[in-house]
Amino acid sequence: MKILVTVKEVATVDDAFEIDGTAIDERYLSADLNEWDDYAIEEAVQLSEDGIVDEVVTVTIGDEDTEQTIRQALAKGADRAIRVWDDALEEVDLLDVGAKVAILEAVVAAEEPDLVLTGVQSGDDSFGATGVALAEAVGTQWAAVVNQLDLDNGADVASVHRELEGGLEELTDVDLPAVLSIQTGINEPRYASLRGIRMAQRKELDHQTLADLGVDAGDVAGDLELTSMYEPESESDTTVFEGSADDTAGQLAELLREKGVAQ
Amino acid sequence: MSDILTIAEHRQGELRDVSLELLTAGAELAEETGGDLHVAVISGDVDRYAEGLDREGVDAIHTVAYGEEFNHDVYTQAVTQLVDSLEASYVLGANSVNGLDYLPAVATRLDVPLVTDVVALETAGETLTATREMYGGKVETTVDVEGTPVVVSIRGAEWPIAEGEGSAAVEAFDAEIDEDAIGSSVNGFEEVAGGDVDISEADLLVSVGRGIDEEENLELIEELAAALGATMSSSRPIVDAGWLPANRQVGQSGKVVTPEVYIAIGISGAVQHVAGMKGSETIVAINTDPNAPIMDIADYAIHDDLFDVVPALIEQFS
Ligand SMILES: Cc1cc2nc3c(=O)[nH]c(=O)nc-3n(C[C@H](O)[C@H](O)[C@H](O)COP(=O)(O)OP(=O)(O)OC[C@H]3O[C@@H](n4cnc5c(N)ncnc54)[C@H](O)[C@@H]3O)c2cc1C
Numbered sequence: 001m002k003i004l005v006t007v008k009e010v011a012t013v014d015d016a017f018e019i020d021g022t023a024i025d026e027r028y029l030s031a032d033l034n035e036w037d038d039y040a041i042e043e044a045v046q047l048s049e050d051g052i053v054d055e056v057v058t059v060t061i062g063d064e065d066t067e068q069t070i071r072q073a074l075a076k077g078a079d080r081a082i083r084v085w086d087d088a089l090e091e092v093d094l095l096d097v098g099a100k101v102a103i104l105e106a107v108v109a110a111e112e113p114d115l116v117l118t119g120v121q122s123g124d125d126s127f128g129a130t131g132v133a134l135a136e137a138v139g140t141q142w143a144a145v146v147n148q149l150d151l152d153n154g155a156d157v158a159s160v161h162r163e164l165e166g167g168l169e170e171l172t173d174v175d176l177p178a179v180l181s182i183q184t185g186i187n188e189p190r191y192a193s194l195r196g197i198r199m200a201q202r203k204e205l206d207h208q209t210l211a212d213l214g215v216d217a218g219d220v221a222g223d224l225e226l227t228s229m230y231e232p233e234s235e236s237d238t239t240v241f242e243g244s245a246d247d248t249a250g251q252l253a254e255l256l257r258e259k260g261v262a263q
Numbered sequence: 264m265s266d267i268l269t270i271a272e273h274r275q276g277e278l279r280d281v282s283l284e285l286l287t288a289g290a291e292l293a294e295e296t297g298g299d300l301h302v303a304v305i306s307g308d309v310d311r312y313a314e315g316l317d318r319e320g321v322d323a324i325h326t327v328a329y330g331e332e333f334n335h336d337v338y339t340q341a342v343t344q345l346v347d348s349l350e351a352s353y354v355l356g357a358n359s360v361n362g363l364d365y366l367p368a369v370a371t372r373l374d375v376p377l378v379t380d381v382v383a384l385e386t387a388g389e390t391l392t393a394t395r396e397m398y399g400g401k402v403e404t405t406v407d408v409e410g411t412p413v414v415v416s417i418r419g420a421e422w423p424i425a426e427g428e429g430s431a432a433v434e435a436f437d438a439e440i441d442e443d444a445i446g447s448s449v450n451g452f453e454e455v456a457g458g459d460v461d462i463s464e465a466d467l468l469v470s471v472g473r474g475i476d477e478e479e480n481l482e483l484i485e486e487l488a489a490a491l492g493a494t495m496s497s498s499r500p501i502v503d504a505g506w507l508p509a510n511r512q513v514g515q516s517g518k519v520v521t522p523e524v525y526i527a528i529g530i531s532g533a534v535q536h537v538a539g540m541k542g543s544e545t546i547v548a549i550n551t552d553p554n555a556p557i558m559d560i561a562d563y564a565i566h567d568d569l570f571d572v573v574p575a576l577i578e579q580f581s
Contacts, residue, residue: 015553024402097370101371124398127377129377132335133367145363163360163516164274164360164452166516169452170451184503223376226406227406229403231554232396232402238562240565240566253579253580255563262493
């Protein structure tokens with residue numbers, strides 16, 4: 001059985017930042033492996049260690065800089081990686097769900113995995129929709145927000161728990177092949193070991209262009225146009241306690257006593 | 264004239280609030296476009312749900328009686344057929360766990376754009392402008408989408424619940440559900456273990472988030488809770504890491520709490536967390552980041568390091 005895991009490098013924002021047009025100024029951004037994808041990688045690697053899966057391949061849409069994040073996934077135990085990048089993507093402001101699916105669809109067609117794992121969402125643009133849209137595009141089954149996955153050797157059905165709202169879980173059987181979007185907490189992602197990091201350097205990281213995949217540049221332009229970005233206005237009149245930690249703690253203590261919730 | 268179609272959501276026999284919020288969002292759009300507001304309700308006791316959905320501004324309610332609970336294949340088939348049959352321009356659903364399990368498939372099957380987790384909507388001519396957040400709520404953005412149809416999922420609790428009784432026509436929609444195309448089956452539901460403590464009963468919650476950094480640092484928060492006579496709760500990453508049991512998690516997938524005072528310590532205030540605690544009477548945030556989204560709903564804030572403030576606060580009560 002072969003698993004394809006979508007791995008995204010996301011930008012995280014410093015506490016203080018400035019907006020430059022429709023983007024946060026690069027100075028205030030750092031790169032990180034998307035939190036939800038970390039759990040997806042771990043799930044795939046565990047299935048591989050359990051002998052249920054023969055190969056774990058990752059796919060990332062990203063420029064050369066994302067290779068450090070991809071190496072993290074390889075160091076955690078993925079077998080090889082595909083990175084898709086192209087000049088046409090450089091110009092896209094907002095890679096929306098349709099655009100991502102156009103690319104990932106072509107990768108799935110080439111790789112023919114039995115199972116695709118994605119994160120539930122990515123920490124930056126948080127569309128939360130790529131996994132399910134991809135499943136529909138490639139004509140397989142799917143399940144969104146999976147926090148437990150049971151898969152037997154050679155099975156053609158995956159038993160999953162989907163985490164609904166309010167502490168309720170749905171128990172569902174999904175026919176394979178399928179795309180599952182993985183929720184945090186499904187497992188405990190490992191840290192890459194030194195040995196893993198060394199081995200990752202020797203694993204295959206294959207760069208592909210849109211032309212390699214037969215994707216038309218028009219398909220990645222996307223349907224959504226980002227027209228503005230700004231800091232949200234605060235809705236509440238927040239009283240900010242000022243001063244040293246002792247001062248602010250004193251003011252908070254007074255408030256708690258006033259409210260009668262602590263003595 | 265552009266017609267709007269909203270898709271109601273229900274679970275275990277109850278319409279979910281977001282179904283009525285969708286009606287408000289849908290009615291606002293219909294007013295702008297001059298179109299009609301249609302509502303679809305799929306599976307379960309559709310006629311009873313239809314009564315609940317008959318609010319002011321709703322022109323027609325379409326019931327699809329098939330199956331009991333949500334199944335994404337049934338929803339995807341029924342909604343795509345409804346959009347075609349009604350020639351709806353804007354399809355609005357909930358940005359819920361189930362919304363995210365079928366709306367992306369609907370958009371892909373119809374080959375139309377999808378905008379998720381929207382907090383405000385506006386139309387001008389052929390352009391839909393949607394407001395959504397990025398980077399965990401640190402910035403807001405507007406995105407434009409040209410042409411129709413468009414599939415949109417809206418964030419819960421952003422639009423008020425539609426009030427006022429309506430006089431909509433209720434019609435059974437004869438969706439052709441292809442059973443061979445149903446590739447998943449729901450076998451049941453399970454409640455996450457309750458456990459010893461019910462955080463929804465507490466008057467004072469000391470809630471800890473990823474800012475605590477390491478498991479052993481939780482002792483500091485335990486000490487604070489003991490000093491204040493408070494109950495300890497947390498954001499999701501603390502539970503994901505196994506540092507606290509699931510019954511302590513506040514939020515969309517955890518518990519909804521409404522204490523007199525909620526102290527959020529090292530919690531950013533992601534929308535799924537806020538969904539569980541925004542009803543607290545007084546919200547206090549202790550966070551190094553003055554721009555963290557939690558500040559938007561905090562009544563009182565300390566912009567400082569929790570490792571300085573919390574020991575000082577313990578000191579005040581010992
Ligand atoms: C479908 C779904 C359901 C979800 N359900 C839930 C849910 O029920 N509950 C929930 O909480 N989340 C839920 N989440 C996750 C949610 O999106 C966030 O990832 C999570 O709430 C973040 O937790 P946090 O605020 O503790 O961590 P972070 O977002 O990492 O924030 C940590 C905060 O700590 C501050 N900080 C760091 N160091 C210090 C210090 N020394 N002193 C003071 N402050 C400090 C930082 O400035 C930051 O603001 C869900 C997500 C999805 C997709």
